[in-house]
Amino acid sequence: MSNNESIEDKPVKIDKWDGTALKNSLDDAAKKVMLEKGYKMKECSRLMDGRLVICTIAVGFAMFALVWDYLKPFPQSKPVLIVCVLSYFILMGILTLYTTYKEMGIFLVALEKDKAGVDPDDIWTLSSVLKKYDDMYTLQISFQDGKTKKTQTIEKQRSVANFFDEEGILHFEKFEQFVKQIKESLNTDKKNK
Known part of the structure; x- marks a missing residue:
């Protein structure tokens, strides 16, 4: 070459x-x-930025749950973990809809x-x-x-x-x-x- x-x-x-x-x-x-x-x-x-924003928010929820669980171990952190896990899965559903119907x-x-x-x-x-x-x-x-x-x-x-x-x-x-x-x-x- x-x-x-x-x-x-x-x-x-x-x-x-x-x-x-x-x-x-x-x-x-x-x-x-x-x-x-x-x-x-x-x-x-801009289209790709939308996907990145959704993923960033989802990872933010996961990181917050990790830090919260470290600071306040499991029995105390249970309600926060439930909210963060549900938020993460809801955002993954939104991401799936975004890639299917918006990006197409x-x-x-x-x-x-x-x-x-x-x-x-x-x-x-x-x-x-x-x-x-x-x-x-x-x-x-x-x-x-x-x-x-x-x-x-x-x-x-x-x-x-x-x-x-x-x-x-x-x-x-x-x-x-x-x-x-x-x-x-x-x-x-x-x-x-």
């Missing part, structure tokens, strides 16, 4: 029978297309700056689905206009065999064209309205 070639430039090679690895590598490639390659958007982490497979929320710098940022949301024992990868890209707040969504489905060869190496150029095709069709719809 030469000094000019970075680890990121190496081709992605995975076990082609591992569905999770397939989905994650395609998600990472789509993220790379939107953030680095052609569009240079900025990643927004979203792996990237990207902001596209207005070229003139006057209007609010446009928001691009990417989510994907690759069902277990299935070869069909579904990529959904949503666009929310910063000025009008109108949302458009396009969903395309392709076989993972279109993007990986027999050795499990990702053909990034083919996948990049797939992502760009979806994004450009949303841009065309935006211009026509």
Whole structure:
């Protein structure tokens, strides 16, 4: 490997029978297309921050219960332990609902700056689905206009065999064209309205 070639430039090679690895590598490639390659958007982490806040509060309850039990051993700390344990499990339920209904497979929320710098940022949301024992990868890209707040969504489905060869190496150029095709069709719809 030469000094000019970075680890990121190496081709992605995975076990082609591992569905999770397939989905994650395609998600990472789509993220790379939107953030680095052609569009240079900025990643927004607000969705992930919500998950972190819920987890932090849950861990806070667990730590408080630990310290309280250390300071006042078990018989005295029983009511506080019950409240903390119940709070922890309630927060884990909230976390499950949050990841299921709010995140819904979203792996990237990207902001596209207005070229003139006057209007609010446009928001691009990417989510994907690759069902277990299935070869069909579904990529959904949503666009929310910063000025009008109108949302458009396009969903395309392709076989993972279109993007990986027999050795499990990702053909990034083919996948990049797939992502760009979806994004450009949303841009065309935006211009026509």
